[in-house]
Amino acid sequence: MDQAYIIQFAVSITAIVVLALVAAWARIPRKVAPLDESSARAVIAEELPDTPVDRVWVDAAGKAAVARAGSEGVVLFRVGDGFAVRSAPWAEVVHATARDGQLIIRFHDPAAPAARFQLSPGAVRAPFAEATA
Amino acid sequence: MIDLPFDPIRTAIPLFIALVLLEIAAGRFWRAKVVYEGKDAWTSLLLGFGNTVQTALMLGVIATSMMWVYSHHLFEIRMTYWWAWVVLFFADDFIFYWVHRISRERRIWWASHVNHHSSQHFNLTTALRQPLTQLVVGQWVPWLVLIWLGFPPAMIVVQNGVSLVYQFWIHTEAIKKMPRWFEAVMNTPSHHRVHHARNPRYLDANYAGILIIWDRLFGTYIAEREDDPCRYGIVKNLGGFNFLRVAFHEWIAIFQDVARSPKHAVGWLFGPPGWSPDGSRETSDIIKAKWRERVAKTEPAKAA
Numbered sequence A: 001m002d003q004a005y006i007i008q009f010a011v012s013i014t015a016i017v018v019l020a021l022v023a024a025w026a027r028i029p030r031k032v033a034p035l036d037e038s039s040a041r042a043v044i045a046e047e048l049p050d051t052p053v054d055r056v057w058v059d060a061a062g063k064a065a066v067a068r069a070g071s072e073g074v075v076l077f078r079v080g081d082g083f084a085v086r087s088a089p090w091a092e093v094v095h096a097t098a099r100d101g102q103l104i105i106r107f108h109d110p111a112a113p114a115a116r117f118q119l120s121p122g123a124v125r126a127p128f129a130e131a132t133a
Numbered sequence B: 001m002i003d004l005p006f007d008p009i010r011t012a013i014p015l016f017i018a019l020v021l022l023e024i025a026a027g028r029f030w031r032a033k034v035v036y037e038g039k040d041a042w043t044s045l046l047l048g049f050g051n052t053v054q055t056a057l058m059l060g061v062i063a064t065s066m067m068w069v070y071s072h073h074l075f076e077i078r079m080t081y082w083w084a085w086v087v088l089f090f091a092d093d094f095i096f097y098w099v100h101r102i103s104r105e106r107r108i109w110w111a112s113h114v115n116h117h118s119s120q121h122f123n124l125t126t127a128l129r130q131p132l133t134q135l136v137v138g139q140w141v142p143w144l145v146l147i148w149l150g151f152p153p154a155m156i157v158v159q160n161g162v163s164l165v166y167q168f169w170i171h172t173e174a175i176k177k178m179p180r181w182f183e184a185v186m187n188t189p190s191h192h193r194v195h196h197a198r199n200p201r202y203l204d205a206n207y208a209g210i211l212i213i214w215d216r217l218f219g220t221y222i223a224e225r226e227d228d229p230c231r232y233g234i235v236k237n238l239g240g241f242n243f244l245r246v247a248f249h250e251w252i253a254i255f256q257d258v259a260r261s262p263k264h265a266v267g268w269l270f271g272p273p274g275w276s277p278d279g280s281r282e283t284s285d286i287i288k289a290k291w292r293e294r295v296a297k298t299e300p301a302k303a304a
Helices: A003-025 A037-047 A090-094 B008-029 B038-070 B082-105 B107-117 B124-128 B141-149 B153-168 B180-185 B189-196 B213-218 B243-260 B262-270 B284-298
Strands: A056-058 A064-069 A072-079 A082-089 A097-099 A102-106 A114-118
Touching (some): A003 B008, A037 A056, A037 A064, A037 A082, A064 A114, A072 A090, A072 A114, B038 B124, B038 B141, B038 B153, B038 B243, B082 B107, B082 B141, B082 B153, B107 B243, B107 B262, B124 B153, B141 B153
Antiparallel strands (some): A064 A072, A072 A082, A102 A114
């Protein structure tokens, strides 16, 4: 490979790393408070305005929430300083696997394959597991 | 190969870096409206780098195509004709408008262009967050028409570069509005915030490159409103920062759709994003119609 290309490649990577580090150092992200029920409801209402939800469960870290909308489960989860929302059949949400104190809720979506729901210390089941009726 | 009289993009790279640093400083020290998230900025910059790799890989095919078309050109247009640059400025911007519009409104091109829109932020690193596959899906082909007419390939490459450099500075929240005359004619941060917004009101709007006049002419212009602040990203935001997922998620989704239902391949590829044969998904038009209906009932003043 031409030496000029190698130099250009190295300089570009260095510039990217420096800019990303400066961006992280500046600490100017969007301010996001931990989720509670009303803030979770507000985000869901904005993202899925035509989907009325019944109950809402917020995870122990305040970074994810699960809501039930009939036979559908609505899952809200933090991505950086923003949120992503996905729906999945309620039966699949309820039967999500728990591992290391986290519930991993999977979606059939290459843009968002899974969300993590932090369980309370000592809990082995999701707080919404009882709401299967 | 194509000999350029000068390369606007390469010349502007130090300026890009300086302006990103200045924007971060404005947010950190002068409390300007600037929001940066480390992982997001890193992903955007990596995509920008990936885009340059794509260009390097595709250069041979594109340059060869350009030279072949130029060998059959209709008119003799030289780089030294001042009027040729004026005509090219408008022609290039006109083609950009339509290519940009199609890349938003047809899924095969959206699969590539979505990379540029998938950040939940709007800052100068978003400008560098460029697709990895837009050359593969032929978004350079429409410019061959200009070469066939007689514009030398080098002129096209330079003007494309000028357009890209212009569009860098409009990716910011730090600048609220430009003077009214400027907002009327030129693409500005305010117009481009609307283009990157995911609010139903703002979907599929302001496709301009340099001149906003094309949106005004073709009915896609929407003004930014204080009572509906822009929220950035895509209709269904990404669930993480994994580079490969960010870069290729829509391609994977298309592949899955076509594999599941091959007889609808044309619709999956060339329908609008959100199209599905059974209507179970939502296109921009459906999202907008539902929003209008909802707002007309609850806040009629906002629906205007």
